[in-house]
């Protein structure tokens with residue numbers, strides 16, 4: 001018996017993929033193979049080599065390689081899918097569905113072929129629908145196909161709360177449920193700072209504007225950037241989920257998870273609180289909702305179902 005490093009494959013060597021690859025290596029979670037299309041073969045190799053050359057400075061021993069050949073993801077322990085087009089100002093994430101569904105199908109085929117035992121984290125948008133497509137195409141068990149939205153949405157919520165209160169982000173703990181769209185559901189009742197319910201610290205008006213800004217958080221960055229979408233906070237969110245799984249931490253984190261009756265939904269991927277550990281999604285946590293909260297979640301789930309009709 002010998003100990004081996006974990007192998008990560010990051011599919012898509014654009015903004016989110018490269019940032020994720022670097023963060024994985026910096027944390028020494030494992031070695032990283034970065035994959036993009038054949039037309040991007042040399043830039044992908046170049047990006048990977050550039051990141052690797054940071055390793056002596058930053059003192060990490062993870063390797064990072066770039067490729068356009070899926071054979072190189074052989075036996076990856078975890079595959080992170082960031083391949084696909086990002087939105088432009090004026091577009092919604094749902095406008096990406098047709099193009100990105102085709103890409104996810106192609107990527108999924110290659111994962112089945114070369115990394116059939118891997119755990120998959122999906123980032124590509126619209127992420128609830130893309131995670132569903134990946135689940136159907138791979139036929140992997142639901143605990144191994146997971147989407148990222150809630151860690152990012154909660155991080156945005158926590159950022160805004162920390163700014164408003166003038167307190168450390170470390171003490172703020174928000175809670176966002178639902179689809180990764182403008183109808184996502186920040187659950188104020190379950191959010192706190194230093195254990196104190198937010199409603200005791202901020203006015204209804206202040207909370208209302210934080211909720212609204214969180215819902216439109218992705219769009220705010222898209223508009224500021226002018227081209228492309230967010231990548232630092234999305235990559236950090238993916239890496240937190242990956243770390244919870246490869247280190248078997250059993251963290252309570254929101255995931256885009258396949259629902260079979262939880263919260264009243266069937267055959268859909270949606271953002272819910274989960275326990276993430278060595279088996280991927282170990283379980284889904286169901287929390288009691290008021291009728292107003294359930295209605296907001298229903299609206300969000302219905303928006304995701306509408307998009308699913310297009311894939």
Ligand SMILES: NC(=O)C1=CN([C@@H]2O[C@H](COP(=O)(O)OP(=O)(O)OC[C@H]3O[C@@H](n4cnc5c(N)ncnc54)[C@H](O)[C@@H]3O)[C@@H](O)[C@H]2O)C=CC1
Nearest residue numbers: 012013014015016036037083084085086123124125127234
């Ligand atoms: N779920 C979430 O919270 C977030 C989702 N996203 C989504 O992630 C996706 C990627 O965003 P960025 O990295 O900023 O875009 P990007 O354009 O910088 O990178 C995407 C990369 O995917 C590659 N690609 C396209 N088709 C491919 C294929 N068949 N196989 C391998 N690679 C392929 C492209 O060549 C490109 O390098 C977008 O769909 C974006 O909307 C981005 C941020 C947060």
Ligand SMILES: O=C([O-])CC(=O)C(=O)O
Nearest residue numbers: 087093125218219229230
């Ligand atoms: O807004 C976008 O298109 C990218 C994304 O999902 C986010 O940053 O939340």
